[in-house]
Amino acid sequence: MSASVVQLTESKKQIQHTSRIFDEQRRAFRRNPSPSQTERRENLKRLKRLLLSNQQAMIEAIDQDFSCRSADETKIAELMPSVQGINHTLKHLSGWMKPAKRQVGMLFQPASNRIHYQPLGVVGIIVPWNYPLFLAVGPLVAALAAGNRVMIKMSEFTPHFSALFKDLIESHFPQDLVCVITGEADVAADFSSKPFDHLLFTGSTAVGRHVMRAAAENLTPVTLELGGKSPAVIAADVPMKDAAERMAFGKAVNAGQTCVAPDYVLCPADRVQSFVDEFRDSVNAMYPTLRDNADFTAIINERQYTRLKSYLDDARAKGADVIEINPADESMGDGTRKMPIHLVLNPTDEMTVMQDEIFGPILPVVTYGSIDEAIDYINNRPRPLAMYYFGYDKGAQDYIIDNTHSGGMCINDTLMHVAQDDLPFGGVGPSGMGSYHGHEGFLTFSHARGVFSRQRINSGKFVYAPHNTPFHKMVYKLFIR
Known part of the structure; x- marks a missing residue:
């Protein structure tokens, strides 16, 4: 058979x-x-x-x-x-x-x-x-x-x-x-x-x-x-080490195979290199090796591994700078399905990595000039399941909250909102309902189930027919205004 x-x-x-x-x-x-x-x-x-x-x-x-x-x-x-x-x-x-x-x-x-x-x-x-x-x-x-x-x-x-x-x-x-x-x-x-x-x-x-x-x-x-493409916004003045370290954690957990993992970064144009350096240092500190490191999770199956590799090939072919973070410079062959985290610089909308939810250890970095430009970038795309903002100014935090939509949000952290028992978890629009x-x-x-209950006294009888009594006229005068 x-x-x-x-x-x-x-x-x-x-x-x-x-x-x-x-x-x-x-x-x-x-x-x-x-x-x-x-x-x-x-x-x-x-x-x-x-x-x-x-x-x-x-x-x-x-x-x-x-x-x-x-x-x-x-x-x-x-x-x-x-x-x-x-x-x-x-x-x-x-x-x-x-x-x-x-x-x-x-x-x-x-x-x-x-x-x-x-x-x-x-x-x-x-x-x-x-x-x-x-x-x-x-x-x-x-x-x-x-x-x-x-x-x-x-x-x-x-x-x-x-x-x-x-x-x-x-x-x-x-x-x-x-x-x-x-x-x-x-x-x-x-x-x-x-x-x-x-x-x-x-x-x-x-x-x-x-x-x-x-x-x-x-x-x-x-x-x-x-799911969807959950953005992470880096403010112009936040200490980059704080933002990069917390973002590295959120992207590395389960090798990025998380519906609320940061899907792309919005970074001030003049801070990209600082982000790359701090992000690499944070990943290296958490995972000094990858291939035989039991702390670093593999991709679930060959189909997903091949899909993620195709995203990287497509990004390279269309002009992106792809940075592999592989601290010990290890080979990942022989069917291990271990995939290092990759940063994708200078991504464009034509790349599949910017069209589909990534669901893996790949993180595009998009540059912005003003915070309103970053907000417009987010709002011009389908509403995501999660959003992350890194910046300590309370006024800027409120501005981001008021002017964007997402299923949930973390300020100066990633993923942690999902573990809050007293917060609802869910999406909005294309990221769920x-x-x-x-x-x-x-x-x-x-x-x-709404339950309306009367006992022996029934005030409702005063609006029973026949209508057009003085009492009805009084009720209309009091309650239709």
Whole structure:
């Protein structure tokens, strides 16, 4: 039997399995449409125990998928924010679940208004390959806190971690509460076509369009966490070492395979060489070697490695100056998929590196004259998922905030806004829609049900027919003005 036939058969089994689990979860939700706080807290604690007791196995599985994924990066960027997100949710869940009081207009007194936060039902989560643990657990925490059943589609590009996570979830949760689906792109396409009560997708803008189109057939609400070209602006007076070091961290983590990694730099024209020198020094200090350095992560697969190499070839062919930062001058052959960080100077809009989200260790440097010129450059392009500004003047910081748009933003840092449990995380326009994390995650996966309540006294009868009484005229005079 050919490999394609085997894959087709396996995909068919996975699709049938997905449908069965979906139906099971819908039935289970109807039996228990409003899980108690005690149930939700126990589910979150169970998930936390899963994470804490299987740290090394998860680190090793992700390392296998990347061929080299820094163990500390997995701890810092995946395990730690996942556990802290659960802790934050456990601390605040009681307050989030309480009905919220709202005002009642004088015309409708005596009565009360409240918002009750209800679970939506069965939630679908589609996970990308770059942070397969954090981007599965983060939305799972929010969905469980809101009282939902959850189905998770893992990426086919992280087969070792996907298989492990599936086994761990199955050993800790009943499948009618949480289940993990694996499989190829056709399984993912079928998954996104299910009539979920909410669907969260993290991935590329191109695939996000397909997901939204499939969800629209069922009027399924979606949260899309996409990406785009996140700019980093260097002010004219900020100490260059501060900006370059923090930017080097943000670009080097996971070898730049981060949706909120700095995608290009806007640098004052007279400070480019200073930036290059300080950036190179910062990378060299963090990663004195690359090839056999367990701290420096590899590119996920050959397809992505080839794509990134083509970006560099295209930039060189079109006149860019490409600077490779390779401290020990090591050869990266023999299939290691280790790619040094590259700076691209004098990029133009015709280069693919300035058209597509890079998602790798390549950083173009664009020059600007005035801060308004930098703002215009950003605003003339699709709104990004993240934006970074480096400068200590508070007035300039406010000016940048007020005159640009992005999903999230850091002032004098990179990436760290994603790890803030009490800040929403999400995109805007082409970089996504909707948000989650913390309270916003609870709200995303809840239905805010407005409840207007009267008791024995009914003031509404005063506007019943027959109309055109003196009382009606008085009401109109008071309230239509």
